[in-house]
Every structure is written in C-alpha cells, then in structure tokens.
Amino acid sequence: QVQLKESGPGLVQPSETLSLTCTVSGFSLTSNSVHWVRQPPGKGLEWMGIIRSGGSTDYNSALKSRLSISRDTSKSQVFLKMNSLQTEDTAIYYCTRQWYYWGQGVMVTVSS
C-alpha cells in the first residue's frame, strides 16, 4: 500500500541547514508528485513546495530563496533542504502525495 515516511534531525541550530528525507513505498516517484508541508506547533499548515513526476519543482514564494527539493527515484526518496534556519522554522514537516496520502510527519526544533 502507499506509504510515506519523513525522517531527519529533531534539532537544528539557528542559521544551519535542515535536511529531511521522505521515503515512499507503494508508488513510483516518476508517476506521482510529492509535496512538502509544514505546521508550526499549534498553528496552521503551510505549503512549502512540490517535486513533480517529471522532476520539476515549484516553491512557496516566501521560502524560495532558502528551499530546495530533489529526489532519488532509485531509492524512492524525496529530499528537502532549507538553509538559514530560524526559530520560526520550528514545525512538524510532512510529505504528501496528491494531497491524500500523508506521512506521519517529523518534528523539527530550531534552537541553540
């Protein structure tokens, strides 16, 4: 069945770079788009970006200068990298396919 699972460090220092991985199963990344979404504690959801089946990407304009999404189709993995992290980047980060299948999310805290 379709599954997505996010992984990455739970704690990141301010000004450093966040690297997250979304490992998927039950479908091919060459036939499906994957989005990244984040949710600060107690707040709403924010779309971060998408990597499409063909490999093209689009980003939230507010994050575009700091964000990069890529993938390794052979490993069924999608990667998120975001630099210059600040405390306001503390959030649960989710990957989702087609806005229906979601990962469990990974909590990332930005703190020294």
Added chain:
Amino acid sequence: DIQMTQSPSFLSATVGDRVTINCKASQNINKYLNWYQQKLGEAPKRLIYNTNSLQTGIPSRFSGSGSGTDYTLTISSLQPEDVATYFCLQHNSGYTFGAGTKLELK
C-alpha cells in the same frame, strides 16, 4: 498568490448540531478546494476534494459546497468523534491552506 480566509476560527457545538465552516478565496478558484480534518497528533485526513466529492470511507454527514470564491464544509449531525481542527486547501493556482477551524463539543 491566492489568500484563503477561513471562518470561524473556533466553533463550539452540541452532538447532533448542524455545523458549517467557510473558506473564502481572494479570487476564483474554480472549485479546486479540498477539506481536511486533523486530530491532535495526527496528519491531516482528506474529507472532501474538489468542493463536493466525498472521499471514500468518510461518513456521509460530511458534505461540501461552493463555487467561485466561497466554499462551505457542512457536518449535518455532529458526532463526538468529529472533534478536530478543519482546514481548507485551494489547489487552483499554487496551494494555500485556510488558517483552520477548531471544533469542540459544547
């Protein structure tokens, strides 16, 4: 960018009540509007897609309506298990979530 204004932000209702949650887009989103339910500690669950299509497995007391810039999620008879936060998502031009409605039992 399209902005989504969701209301109310908080809602308290009694079991059996009819509940409505609204999302207003800053421009026409051509019915490309999904509704999600999120319970504490869980990922969002899609209830409705493209304004009024009920996701498989979702109870029929949930329904969606709307067009243009104005959209509504209706719960026809509130059940205790419906306590959650609800979000809308427009996917007509880019992707934008509403700020959420926290639904509690009175």
